[in-house]
Amino acid sequence: MKFIAHASQFGLKKTLRQLFTFGFQKDSEKLKSYIAERYQVKAENVALYGSGRTALYEAIKHFTKPGDKVAITALTCFAVVEAVRSAGCEPVYLDVNLENLHFDAKALEKACAKNPEIKVVIVQNNLAYPCDIASIESVARKYNLALIEDLAHCIGMDYSDGREAGTVGDAVIMSFGKGKSLDLISGGLLFLRKTDKRKKSFTVPTNLPSLADRFRTRLYPLFGAITRALFHLQIGRLNFGRLYTAFLLQTHQIQKSADAKLDNSIRLTYWQAKLALRDLKKIKHRTPLRRFYFVENREELLKKLTAAGFIMDDIWYSSPVSPERYYNQANFNEKACPNAVFAANHLINLPNWLNIFELAEARHLINQYEVNTRGEKITPFTTKKSLSETEVEQIDALRHAASHTNFLQSKQWYEVNKSIGHKPIFLMFSEKSYCLAIIKDAKRGRFLEIPCGPILDYQNRNELELAMAEIYRYAKQNNCVFVRFRPNLEETPENRTLIESLPSLSASYFLHAENTIFVDLTQSEEDLLKNMRRQTRYEVRRSEKLNFKVKKSNTPEILREFHQIQAETAKRQGFIPPRRKDLNAYAKAFGSDLQIYRATLDGKPVAYGLVLTDALEGDYFEAASTELNYKFPGAYALQWHVMKDLKKQGKLRYNLWGIAPAGQKNHKFAGVTTFKSGFGGEKFDYLHAHDLPVKKLHYGLIRLVEDARRKKRHL
Structure with a gap:
């Protein structure tokens, strides 16, 4: 089972620290000093309270007088409303943007023009999705408002302008609830x-929380662990986890967060200050606290999630001002804040302390109910074992629109793998994203391969996580040990960080020509020759003088000849060639888009190239040569002819398909790299293949074997 709430963030170590950590006054002083240094304020302007709402109350009180108004986000918790009212002020709710669940600068400016009594604006950054702080700050300065940052959800988060949350506001509060x-x-x-010398900065708390409150704080993670264990025990509709939670509430051994007291005489305990300092030092550049989605029929979905083992007892937010039992006290104007009402009716979220693969089944169920910000149903994920002509056109359009893609995500490659006995399938994530996934049964274990994909918008985190969760789920359903995928992304530190944050592991082996050279065929023939290495250009000219003949064909006879010559080439050069079965599958699937070019001298074959063509490019997929190629420039004649032929066909680039990674002089492909790089193309490195372990122990054993083989083969 997976949980939101019931102290699910607390593992064994964190629970033990909560139970047995002890602190002293110096720990509180250390925390204040750290806050002062990190956020560039004076330590004397830092105060530690027994609750976040008390800290917020003190911040509001410092900048207002009774009767003032405070602008707050329309999607919030009642604790914020209580803090505002306890300071003698009234909240003004600002409707949210459904992209980040926060108000924008336009909403603030409109409210300020209508309500000159607004003296404070509170920025909340719900679920740690950053608001447009620069624009909001500009409006706040225009209307002389105090800006308070509430970091309850977003400690360590960075705004889009690079500033850390907590470095902008005139006052900043944190909640440790x-x-x-x-x-x-x-x-x-x-x-x-920002302080006013005419005012006392804040009330300095001196009292400890009550013994009962300290008891609840210490033991809550332990009670949560017991509750989570008891959830596995059920008789009919009677769940022992829920019974135990009800017992704890009834006997006041735990307390709901919304029922906490606002008391500015109560301080943070010393041991909590010690733990807070420990955790604060680790929280930097944080990702969102939770992933949020909009769904229809939320209650029905929640029942399905519970049945699947996902206990979602804490939805932020099920009412515009949450929890619902306090909603009527909030005096919330639903007509003025339609987006907040929509969000509260449709919002569901998943915790980021569990990775997307642990939540794959939950993400799949949510996707079946998902709607967009207009409430329109989103096309859910589907699997396709066969495609209609319309669907083929659709995936081809997506593939050609994406950068650095090729036939490895095409219907033709699907047919190739089906013919040779693998189990390919199209996974359709949305109208704009898909992947061709191939189940392969190897001696080391079954795995799922995704070459040059999935095809999607990698900058859209939600789309990426949905795709990877569905891929993982499909692999698990089909008893795969791991998923190996190589995205159609360039090898950059940013892209590697993105993919490894899923999380995923860099694979032992490459997957289909990760390092390659693209020749730009939009150049004139003169420029193509000009941009070749001098020695390469010489060999091309020499092949023309020797009167090499290059012809192309895809007949069964040339396939047999190519297979025979490539087998001989493989023996000489020490590589594993494709089987005859594979070549036949290529020919059947690609039809006229597969051509074998043969370069001959005086009627004798010298070099061969198997080239696959797609809408945008030609790919030098397989090669072979006779021993005459050591004496004569047959391979140069062949490549030059292929380039000219592809230009006539209107192809934009020629993919020379596979070179050694930069700097690896002992790599198996080092020799062919020298040959291919002479044609003057641009070297391109795809992001290295990555693995998603499904059966972790089995995968670990496979990894040891693959690492050993890779070193032996100089790959």
Whole structure:
């Protein structure tokens, strides 16, 4: 089972720290000093409270007088409303943008023009999705508003302008309550960046929380662990986890977060300050706290999620001001905030402390109910064992629109793998994203291969995570040990970080020509020759003087001849050639898009090239040669002819298909790299293949074997 709430962020180590950590006054002083240094404020302007709402109340009180108004996001918790009202002010709700669940600068400016009594604006960054802080800050300065940053969800988050959350506001508060970005069950913190010498900065808390509150804070993670264990026990509709939770609430051994008290005399305990400092040092450049989605029929979906083992007892937010039992006290104007109402009716979220593969089944169920920000049903994920002509056109359009793609995600490659006994399938994630996935049964174990894909918008994190979750889920359903995929992305630190954040592991082996050379065929023939290496250009000219003949064909006879010559080439050069069965599958699937070029001298064959063509490019997929190629420039004659022929066909580039990685002089492909790079193309490195382990122990054994083989083969 997987849980949201019930202290699910607390593993064994964190639970033990919560139970047995002890602190002293110096720990509170150390925390204040760290806050002062990290956020560039004075330590004397830092205060530690027993709750986040108390810290927020103190911040609001510092900048307002009774009767003032405070602008807040329309999707929030009642604790914020309580803090505003306790300071003698009234909240003004600003409707949210459904892309980040926060108000924007236009909503703030409109509210300020209508309500001159607004003196403070609170920026909340729901679920750690950053708002447009620069624009909001500009409006705040225009109307002379104090800007308070509430970091309950977003400690360590970076805004789009590069500033860290907490470095902008005139005052900043943190909440250490249940499920927050720094979870200590209770507690809060305030620091002031802008102070008024005419006012006392804030109330300095001196009292310990009550013994009962300290007991609840210490033991809540332990109670949560027991609750999670008891959820596995059920008789009919009677679940022992829910019974135990009800017992704890009834006996006041735990307390709901919304029921916490606002008391500015209560301080943070010393041991909590010690833990807060420990965790704060680790929280930097944080990703969102939770992933959010909009769905229809949420109650029905929640029942299905529960049945699948996902206990979703804590949805942020099920009402515009949450929890629902306090909603009527919020005086919320639903007509003025339609987006917040929509979000509250359709919102569901998954925790980021569990990775997307642990939540794959939940993500699949959510996708079946998912709607866009207009409430329109999103086309759910499907699998396709065969495609209609319309669907073939659709995936070809997606493939050709994406960068650095080729036939490896095409219907032809599907047919090739089907013919040779693999189990290919098209996984359709949306109208704009898909992948061709191939189940392969190897001696080391079954795995799922995705070459040059999936095809999607990699900058869209939601789309990427949905695709990878569905891929993982499909691999698991089909008893695969791991998934090996090589995205159609360039090898850059940013792209590697993106893919490894899924998380995934860099694979032992490459997957289909990860390092290659593209020759730009939009150049004139004169420029193509001009951009070749001098020695290469000489060999091309020499082949013309020797009167080499190059012809292309895809007949069964040339396939047999190519297979025979390639087998001889493989013996000489020490590589494993494709089987005859494979060549026949290529020919059947690609038809006229497969051509074998043969270069002959005085009627004797010297060099061969198997070239596959697609809408945009030609690919030098397989090669062979006779021993005459050592004496004569047959391979040069062949390549020059292929380039000219592809130009006539209107192809934009020629993919020379596979070279050694940069700097690896002992690599098996080092020799062919020298040959191919002479044709003056641009070297391109695809992101190296990555693995998603499904059966981790079995995968670990496979990894040991693959690493040993790779070193032996100089790959």
